[in-house]
Amino acid sequence: MKIGILMSGQGAQSVGMGQDLYEQVPAYRETIDQASAVLGYDLMTEVIQNDAKLQQTRFAQPAIFAMSMGIHRALADKLGDVNSYLGLSLGEYSALTAAGAFDFEQAVALLKDRGAYMQTAGDQNPGKMVAVMHDDQGLVAEVLASLRAQGKRVYPANYNTFAQLVIGGIAADVDEAVAKLTEAGVTRMIPLPVSGAFHTPLLDQAAVSLQARLADEPIGTLQKTVYSNTTGQAFTDVKATLGEQITHPTYFAQALQGMLNDGVDVLIEFGPSNTLIKFSKKIGGKDIKRYNVSDVASYVAVLNMLKGE
Template sequence: MKAFVFPGQGAQFVGMGKDLYEQNPLAKELFDKANEVLGFDITSIMFAGTAEELKQTKVTQPAVFLHSVISALCMGDDFAPEMVAGHSLGEFSALVAAGALSFEDGLKLVHARALAMQKACEVAPGTMAAIIGLADEKVEEICASVSKEGSVVIPANYNCPGQLVISGNVEAINEACEKMKEAGAKRALPLPVSGAFHSPLMQPAKDELQAAIEQTTFKAPVCPVYQNVDAKPYTDPVAIKNNLIAQLTSSVRWTDSVQHMIADGADDFTECGPGKALQGMIGRIDKTVAVHGIE
């Protein structure tokens, strides 16, 4: 069975989508529409901006979403998913590609999400760190031991076996990183981000995004969408909405999502969007499945 997966923030690169725009009439139409919807010229930043401009959350999230969704839609009949999933932001791309959200509504929600997350970062500064080479259970145990009232750290992204990202207050992250190294982690590397994504520090953004999601029309997707919060497949629009609202303060259960997709018959994964991060993760989760990018 064919599964299509969509990457999250961090996969962006300058020049992304330019070839699609120049070579595909549908892509050009959708990119031009995106500039109208957003009220600024995102394509000029994507195609020829600086890495610094592209790194701003309010630009990065719509940019990765646009590249991912437009790449999928421009495949024509070759885009025939039997299941989809997206990593964090990529869940919005997956929902649009699978027909649960319109292109315009998906883009508006992603833009609202990016602005809300940016604001939450300013209200409650936090950070994240990649932990390499420790069992999930050990990472969870250390996070729990470090967390206390007013200073929290939690596992945010379960990317693949031996690779987790933790998220929380800066002091708590620093303390947790030291303890991870003492426990035998190969690396405990703070990431260059200004926010504690997928942690309780994102509560203000969740509240803001919830209002936008509740006002948006969702339809049943053409195939099951495996959602981040519990890694299970959904087709009911109400459940999909609720999971999307919960996502901002919940862990991304990517390892479980891929394993559940494989258990349900997926043997061919295509990553739609910039970069190859998900291909690498899926290869480490299960070496027996076919994994490739859209190109």
């Protein structure tokens, strides 16, 4: 089997996430505690049990990363020869760390700052995001382009599947886009509970700050293929791509298709939810085996699968 690991992105978090893993899996607990030491606060008690903090970008990002990496470390010696990694936005840092680009503590420190940059930018430039469920994504892009030609600030943000495109921008402009898309025949659109218009130019300042922050960071040699949401292809220039990522659309669907085209036949998502596994059902065939690890029960199930039991 050829295993592809998916790493959860922001929005997957939930209060109490990973509590049973922390209590019962030593490698997981050690990972969370190591992240807490870098951050300067206790992730489990001060963030993961606190819904108000967990919904803030600056706290959610390192918390989700630490959870995904804790699961990865707990299963590492059983995973064998992983074929490739793919994370959604924030999850790219988990994927890159698992593949050797970043040291764990280095990545925690980076995400502490990245989350703060994005939190500040989102607070200064409030936005809105809406998931558009429609299989003609060209039509959606055309409507947004026509509005931008009129000076509106609304953009394609996340190509999650080939029939789900999240749009984002200034709230009033997103609302106008929703009205135009309704007129064009789109019938299903879902507002998302987010604190900013991520992956749009509204976060320009966060991107500038992150690029400066990344400039002197050492990047290790990737030991595995990691697919990029920003390009839809395998990472080549890590710093440049991560610098662009905050303000550019994500192409998860295209990146996952590349992973599957490379022969991956088992997908496992590490993180608080199974969102990416759900996306994968809209992208890959039914012959792909799919798993997620978010608690002790799913951890044991995947552990047994990897051991051939």
